[in-house]
Amino acid sequence: MTSTALRAPGRSFFTLLTAVAAAAALTACGGDKGEKASQTAAKVNKEEITVHQINFVLQRQPGLKPEQAEAASKQVLERLIDQELAVQKAQEQKLDRDPRVVQQIEAAKREIIARAYVERVGESVAKPTNEEIAKYYAEKPALFKERRIYSLQEIQIEAKPEQFETITNKLKAAKSLSEFVEFLKANDIRFAGNQAVRAAEQLPLNSLDAIAQLKDGESRVMTTPAGLTVLVLNGSRSQPVDEAAARPAIEAFLLNQRKAEAVQKDIKALRDSSNIEYVGKFVGGPGAAASAAAAAPAPVVAPAPAASGLDAATISKGMGLK
Template identity: 60%
Template sequence: MQEQTFPAARSHRVLVLAAAASLSLVLTACGGGKSEPGVPAAKVNKGEVTVQQINAVLTAQRVKPELTDVASRQVLERLIEQELAVQKAVELKLDNDPKVLQQIEAAKREIIMRAYADHIGQKVTKPTDAEIAKYYAEKPALFGERRIYNLQELTIEASPEQLTALRARLATAKTLTEFIEFMRSQQVRFNASQAVRAAEQLPMGVLDAVARLKDGQSLVVPNANGMQVLYLQGSRSNPVDETRARPAIEQFLSNQRKAELAAKELKALREAAKIEYLGKFAEKAPAAASAPADAASLLAPSASEAVK
């Protein structure tokens, strides 16, 4: 099942974003690039933290305008601590460590790649009112008929032979408890959990199937190690009207178009490039046509974004 984001993780994300925003400090110290001078927000020994760095973190974190003052001071303190750590690392010559240099180069390439993806995304037109309305109408389980589900989830590890017997037993079991007792008698390994999930917290691949369940019914979802059973204990209606859903749908459709355009652009780049696989990679070189599938991940949207 899709993991949920908890408030406790927010402080960690701030630190991660702060690290990304001040990567230029490390790049400059290592001779990896030059950063343009900014407006100082704090002097830290012979270095400084700039307003531009703070704003970069706030933008990435999507901080609400009314919270900017408080958040900017918190980010400043994190960046000061990071600047101190960077200065000490440079003093210890850790910036010349081969592993560190490799990580910096990887981060630099990632940032440049994202810049290219953003550049591609600028070509995408906004979804029309008709397209937004169509998407809303095509996803009733996510919007107009949205429900909150009380699910009992069983994650089962089993061989293909065992799965056949388990499916048959699940179909004939009068209660989930009866099915669980059968698995125990067969020494089948499984984990049980209970969760309350909104429609958008379910994987899009199973949402429609879960939406069709009635209380007391179950759904089998195959996975690499066996299967997962979703048992619907109960649910309640909690629809989202089109007006409320519109901003998220517009963002989702825009991201989807960007992902498709990124895949198309990278496919064209591959076709125009001269790529030669060497060493062991030359033995089973992938077909060029299959590569762009991963390219779409540059901007691939999360399906759950369409409701939040």
């Protein structure tokens, strides 16, 4: 078996979170006189639950179709009633003053405000041009024009860096995957294996070109935080995607990438212009490294062509072989 070592891509420093409205706003219908109905959906003791609260929850449910909104709104209302009852009872027991609860509320508040700022920074980013989209398509043939569906055998190996060379050499010398697995067992090297069928866009982008060059039976080795991952190509089939089909996903991917870069640049500028002092046991810690990581470009994840059934939400979360 032949093998070439590759480094597995790192994780993004910052992932942009974008709220997508997934349901049509509910409209209130009046009586024969055309009077506007109340925005109150229910009263729980002395407190009201409004249509606006229901709509807010619906907007956070991606994939909800307009025709499902009415039924979904009734289910949401029941959950909000249960929630309101729990809140009222908690307040009665003064749980809202519990230090742990107060701390969680403040943490959630900070996260929401920080996310709003991140989204505001992202709003200033320009959308990619048609030329930039076409250029990306042309530069990534393994993703589009020469896209393939891969049948892969994956072996995740727990190993220390000093073991990497020995394991890699044994993989090269092994006449079969079974022989390599027996070597791992004989040397008490922990591993886990599985088989998977993955489209090109579901593979680590930094390794895709190398994987695309594999022939049946050949393998690639990638380093991971826990050790090594061995990918063996069992077979593949061609499934190209034309530029028109790929365009929406490429546009979303490039836009999200620009937003992430803009946020990283902005955070770095804020760090550089602020007085940050580490105290106590945190003095001399990884603060400088964290600042450098904030300035580093985010690792790239492949956009999913529309024909594959993967959308911009999948791109935002990142894709890799599991």
